[in-house]
Amino acid sequence: xxxxxxxxxxTASKTFGKYGFYKTSMDEIAKSARKxxxxxxxxxxxxxxxxxxxxxxxxxxxxxxxxxxxxxxxADSRDIIRAYMIKRMMVMNISINYQxxxxxxxYEFYEFLNDVILEMDEWEKxxxxxxxxxxxxxxxxxxxxxxxxxxxxxxxxLKGLETPLFLKGQYERLISNFDNLIGIxxxxxxxx
Amino acid sequence: xxxxxxxxxxTASKTFGKYGFYKTSMDEIAKSARKxxxxxxxxxxxxxxxxxxxxxxxxxxxxxxxxxxxxxxxADSRDIIRAYMIKRMMVMNISINYQxxxxxxxYEFYEFLNDVILEMDEWEKxxxxxxxxxxxxxxxxxxxxxxxxxxxxxxxxLKGLETPLFLKGQYERLISNFDNLIGIxxxxxxxx
Amino acid sequence: xxxxxxxxxxTASKTFGKYGFYKTSMDEIAKSARKxxxxxxxxxxxxxxxxxxxxxxxxxxxxxxxxxxxxxxxADSRDIIRAYMIKRMMVMNISINYQxxxxxxxYEFYEFLNDVILEMDEWEKxxxxxxxxxxxxxxxxxxxxxxxxxxxxxxxxLKGLETPLFLKGQYERLISNFDNLIGIxxxxxxxx
Amino acid sequence: xxxxxxxxxxTASKTFGKYGFYKTSMDEIAKSARKxxxxxxxxxxxxxxxxxxxxxxxxxxxxxxxxxxxxxxxADSRDIIRAYMIKRMMVMNISINYQxxxxxxxYEFYEFLNDVILEMDEWEKxxxxxxxxxxxxxxxxxxxxxxxxxxxxxxxxLKGLETPLFLKGQYERLISNFDNLIGIxxxxxxxx
DNA sequence: AATGAATGAGAGTTCATTCAT
DNA sequence: AATGAATGAACTCTCATTCAT
Numbered sequence: 001x002x003x004x005x006x007x008x009x010x011t012a013s014k015t016f017g018k019y020g021f022y023k024t025s026m027d028e029i030a031k032s033a034r035k036x037x038x039x040x041x042x043x044x045x046x047x048x049x050x051x052x053x054x055x056x057x058x059x060x061x062x063x064x065x066x067x068x069x070x071x072x073x074x075a076d077s078r079d080i081i082r083a084y085m086i087k088r089m090m091v092m093n094i095s096i097n098y099q100x101x102x103x104x105x106x107y108e109f110y111e112f113l114n115d116v117i118l119e120m121d122e123w124e125k126x127x128x129x130x131x132x133x134x135x136x137x138x139x140x141x142x143x144x145x146x147x148x149x150x151x152x153x154x155x156x157x158l159k160g161l162e163t164p165l166f167l168k169g170q171y172e173r174l175i176s177n178f179d180n181l182i183g184i185x186x187x188x189x190x191x192x
Numbered sequence: 193x194x195x196x197x198x199x200x201x202x203t204a205s206k207t208f209g210k211y212g213f214y215k216t217s218m219d220e221i222a223k224s225a226r227k228x229x230x231x232x233x234x235x236x237x238x239x240x241x242x243x244x245x246x247x248x249x250x251x252x253x254x255x256x257x258x259x260x261x262x263x264x265x266x267a268d269s270r271d272i273i274r275a276y277m278i279k280r281m282m283v284m285n286i287s288i289n290y291q292x293x294x295x296x297x298x299y300e301f302y303e304f305l306n307d308v309i310l311e312m313d314e315w316e317k318x319x320x321x322x323x324x325x326x327x328x329x330x331x332x333x334x335x336x337x338x339x340x341x342x343x344x345x346x347x348x349x350l351k352g353l354e355t356p357l358f359l360k361g362q363y364e365r366l367i368s369n370f371d372n373l374i375g376i377x378x379x380x381x382x383x384x
Numbered sequence: 385x386x387x388x389x390x391x392x393x394x395t396a397s398k399t400f401g402k403y404g405f406y407k408t409s410m411d412e413i414a415k416s417a418r419k420x421x422x423x424x425x426x427x428x429x430x431x432x433x434x435x436x437x438x439x440x441x442x443x444x445x446x447x448x449x450x451x452x453x454x455x456x457x458x459a460d461s462r463d464i465i466r467a468y469m470i471k472r473m474m475v476m477n478i479s480i481n482y483q484x485x486x487x488x489x490x491y492e493f494y495e496f497l498n499d500v501i502l503e504m505d506e507w508e509k510x511x512x513x514x515x516x517x518x519x520x521x522x523x524x525x526x527x528x529x530x531x532x533x534x535x536x537x538x539x540x541x542l543k544g545l546e547t548p549l550f551l552k553g554q555y556e557r558l559i560s561n562f563d564n565l566i567g568i569x570x571x572x573x574x575x576x
Numbered sequence: 577x578x579x580x581x582x583x584x585x586x587t588a589s590k591t592f593g594k595y596g597f598y599k600t601s602m603d604e605i606a607k608s609a610r611k612x613x614x615x616x617x618x619x620x621x622x623x624x625x626x627x628x629x630x631x632x633x634x635x636x637x638x639x640x641x642x643x644x645x646x647x648x649x650x651a652d653s654r655d656i657i658r659a660y661m662i663k664r665m666m667v668m669n670i671s672i673n674y675q676x677x678x679x680x681x682x683y684e685f686y687e688f689l690n691d692v693i694l695e696m697d698e699w700e701k702x703x704x705x706x707x708x709x710x711x712x713x714x715x716x717x718x719x720x721x722x723x724x725x726x727x728x729x730x731x732x733x734l735k736g737l738e739t740p741l742f743l744k745g746q747y748e749r750l751i752s753n754f755d756n757l758i759g760i761x762x763x764x765x766x767x768x
Numbered sequence: 769a770a771t772g773a774a775t776g777a778g779a780g781t782t783c784a785t786t787c788a789t
Numbered sequence: 790a791a792t793g794a795a796t797g798a799a800c801t802c803t804c805a806t807t808c809a810t
Contacts, residue, residue, distance in 0.1 A: 004770075022214040025804060036771040038808085043769095047805065105212030153349075160352030194794070218780060228796045230783085235794090239780065388791075406598040409783060420792040422787085427790095431784060492599060541729075544736030578773070602801065612775045617802065619773090 005043045007033050013054045017096040021051055022105065051097075052112055058097050059120055065091045066127065077135030084131065085158060092162055099162065124158075125151050197235045199225050204232075205246045213243055244304055251312055257283045258319065269327030276323065277350060284354055316350075317343050389427045391417050396424075397438045401480040405435055405490075435481075436496055442481045443504055449475045450511065461519030465538070468515065472542055483546065508542075509535050581619045583609050588616075589630045597627055628688055635696055641667045642703065653711030660707065661734060668738055700734075701727050 001009075011033035015024045026047055030037040044050035069084050092098070098120075100106075106113050128151040135141035143150050193201075203225035207216045218239055222229040236242035261276050320343040327333035335342050385393075395417035399408045410431055414421040428434035453468050476483070482504070484490075490497050512535040519525035527534050577585075587609035591600045602623055606613040620626035645660050704727040711717035719726050 002769080026806085027804070030772095037806090038771050039769080041806070042771095103212065105214055108211065108215060156352035157345075157349050158352065160348035160350065160354075162352075196795070217778080219778085229781090230796050230798095231794080233781065234796090386790080410785085411783070414793095421785090422792050422794095423790080425785070426792090487596065490596075492595065537733075540736035541733050542736065544732035544734065546736075580774070601799075603799085613802090614775050614777095614804085615773080618775090621802095623801065 002043075004035060004039055008035055008040055008043060008050075009053060009057065012050055013058065013097060016051060016054055016100060020100055020103075026050075048109065048112075055097050055101050055116060058095050059116065062091055062095055062098065062120075063123060066124075070127075070131075077131055077138060077140045080131050081128075081135075081154070084128070085161075088158055089161055121155065124155055128154050194235075196227055196231055200227055200232055200235060200242075201245065201249065204242055205250060208243060208246055218242075247308060251308065254283055254312070255315060258316075262319070262323075269323055269330060269332045272323050273320075273327075273346070276320070277346075280350055281353055313347065316347055320346050386427075388419060388423055392419055392424055392427060392434075393437065393441065396434055397442065397481060400435060400438055400484060404484055404487075410434075432493065432496075436500075439481050439485055439500055442479050443500065446475055446479055446482065446504070447507060450508075454511070454515075461515055461522060461524045464515050465512075465519075468512070469542060469545075473545055476546055505539065508539055512538050578619075580611055580615055584611055584616055584619060584626075585629065585633065588626055589634060592627060592630055602626075631692060635692065638667055638696070639699060642700075646703075646707075653707055653714060653716045656707050656710075657704075657730070660704070661737075664734055665737055697731065700731055704730050 008029065012024075012029045015029050015032055018024075019028075026037055026040055029050075030040055040050065044053060066084065066087060069080065069087055098116075101113060101116055125148065129147055132141060132143060132147050132150055136143055136147070200221065204216075204221045207221050207224055210216075218229055218232055221242075222232055232242065236245060258276065258279060261272065261279055317340065321339055324333060324335060324339050324342055328335055328339070392413065396408075396413045399413050399416055402408075403412075410421055410424055413434075414424055424434065428437060450468065450471060453464065453471055482500075485497060485500055509532065513531055516525060516527060516531050516534055520527055520531070584605065588600075588605045591605050591608055594600075602616055603613055605626075606616055616626065620629060642660065642663060645656065645663055701724065705723055708717060708719060708723050708726055712719055712723070
């Protein structure tokens with residue numbers, strides 16, 4: 001990727017993150033990057049495509065970050081779950097462009113929305129399922145019925161934590177209660 | 193409230209719900225309502241204030257709908273929880289403007305947002321806590337520690353269900369698994 | 385005149401005076417007067433006609449104020465001229481609505497402009513001519529040629545003093561030099 | 577300066593001159609210049625800034641025109657004064673936007689106004705003072721006291737001529753009497 | 769590959785005016 | 790005589806996009 005394109009992508013990501021899709025103008029991005037507006041169109045064709053590229057590259061970053069959890073741990077699967085949940089909260093807190101995609105206004109870009117969210121969800125479900133399966137194999141967890149359902153439930157819970165109430169302001173309070181919450185959540189899962 | 197204002201508010205709510213705040217133009221609302229654009233400004237002063245009034249009135253509707261649950265039921269508290277969750281999903285599915293306010297990118301409306309979301313969250317926590325307390329009193333639930341924490345957790349879970357993935361497309365599949373999910377969730381809560 | 389009309393006229397005068405013709409809205413006047421907007425139209429038919437009535441009534445006030453000079457003085461005609469000039473400066477400083485009429489933007493109301501300004505100018509020329517004639521009769525002034533020309537010249541000078549440079553900020557400095565200026569101006573007129 | 581910008585500036589100047597600031601719309605300027613409205617904003621950012629640029633460039637033109645007087649004449653200083661006054665009247669008659677800035681109601685532009693008017697006034701005072709001083713040196717004029725006061729007085733007189741009454745309609749009559757007026761004005765100044 | 773001048777459709781907003789009550 | 794809800798034309802300004810260089 002050319003240095004100009006790289007620079008534009010990075011700047012776009014920052015600016016979209018700060019002001020959101022609609023409040024960010026192509027002009028602003030170009031000026032911030034100290035490039036010409038025409039270059040944006042040369043490399044990305046349209047504002048929407050630029051945003052898509054930003055989101056896509058951000059998702060790759062998210063996955064990378066989350067994957068690192070598994071490499072480090074051979075520990076108790078409940079600890080891995082806990083680590084994943086905390087890491088996710090931190091990472092999502094940073095990656096606002098992904099959240100931007102979730103805005104109801106993005107319903108107009110329905111196909112893209114579905115692509116992006118479904119892909120990310122499937123990926124996460126797969127990761128979580130893997131952890132849960134390992135827990136079952138190791139005899140740490142008991143999951144009658146489909147494991148996928150439990151994974152989905154965990155994911156729903158994690159998504160609930162994305163809402164600003166919890167991310168902003170009440171973050172610390174939540175962390176301190178986090179083990180409690182996970183305890184309750186995993187009580188139904190834990191073997192004894 | 194004059195019939196014109198009423199009509200404009202209803203139309204605005206529908207249109208914001210369909211296309212979101214930015215993609216909805218004042219002109220569009222006015223035309224949809226078959227009223228003059230000037231009337232919008234006569235009654236609401238600005239697009240932002242119109243949106244706020246829409247959100248506020250929608251939240252009032254949400255509360256009303258959710259409150260009706262308690263009136264109808266003297267049943268098992270687990271059934272009430274279940275009914276609340278399902279009702280909430282249905283209601284939120286309709287009242288899409290509420291989600292609009294959940295996005296942290298809405299910087300301009302920040303103060304308004306905090307007020308509105310915090311109020312709604314507090315209200316919901318109170319309702320859920322009430323249900324849980326009744327369940328404990330009736331000997332149906334067992335909640336060691338603070339009840340408020342359980343209520344908060346349930347709320348997080350409910351908020352996780354709001355994300356577009358579940359509202360659009362996968363709605364039916366989710367409903368069919370809903371009892372499973374609630375079962376797991378309430379297993380940690382249930383007394384035996 | 386009804387109390388409502390009176391109230392509206394007074395308020396309109398104040399508001400036009402503060403913000404000028406274009407920056408003042410009918411709504412603002414009505415609200416300031418705590419009357420309904422419809423009442424403005426009932427009494428004055430249009431914004432332009434309201435403004436005309438304001439200017440007309442203000443000119444009547446100006447003339448009244450300036451006339452009072454002659455009643456008080458039987459003194460040296462040069463003193464009367466001086467008193468007139470000072471009084472005029474003070475009075476014009478108050479009556480901004482008349483000045484508003486002089487704005488280039490008012491060229492579109494050409495007929496009204498001509499009516500108002502010509503009338504006021506003629507009136508002033510007549511007053512000044514009267515003073516000058518008295519001065520000549522009393523042997524205090526020497527005016528070869530037409531007296532009207534001298535009157536006109538004095539009027540031009542007085543109009544020059546209306547510009548903001550002199551009215552705003554430099555007012556005091558000007559007053560202190562006023563006698564000097566008048567001295568020069570009247571030197572050509574004075575008999576010896 | 578690009579041809580487009582140049583064209584827009586010229587057209588804006590003409591249109592503001594004809595209809596004044598408020599009655600001139602950006603749309604009208606753009607259409608008159610056969611350019612896109614967006615181009616106006618690309619080059620001038622706002623209506624106010626466009627107007628400022630128009631006024632500024634017009635003042636530059638005024639100064640240039642007035643300066644030419646001195647280059648041509650080595651004549652009697654009274655003739656130079658006369659030439660200056662006549663030239664000024666003609667030039668001001670063309671450059672109506674200058675008057676626009678003279679109105680105290682232009683509160684929004686106040687700081688800009690002060691700068692522009694004070695600068696122009698100072699410039700004119702300097703020019704007139706220069707003429708007067710030359711007249712004194714050449715022994716043509718007699719000015720007891722400060723020369724600056726005389727210059728200021730002349731300027732006040734010149735400003736008095738700017739009012740619409742004299743610019744419109746009565747222009748010819750005034751010109752025919754002009755020498756008379758100047759005669760009186762300079763009588764107090766002339767050395768015999 | 770890169771530029772930035774130029775565009776024009778469409779946005780939010782204002783406001784003099786009308787009219788049923 | 791007085792009201793204020795309702796109107797719609799006109800306004801300033803924004804911005805994604807195009808294109809000649």
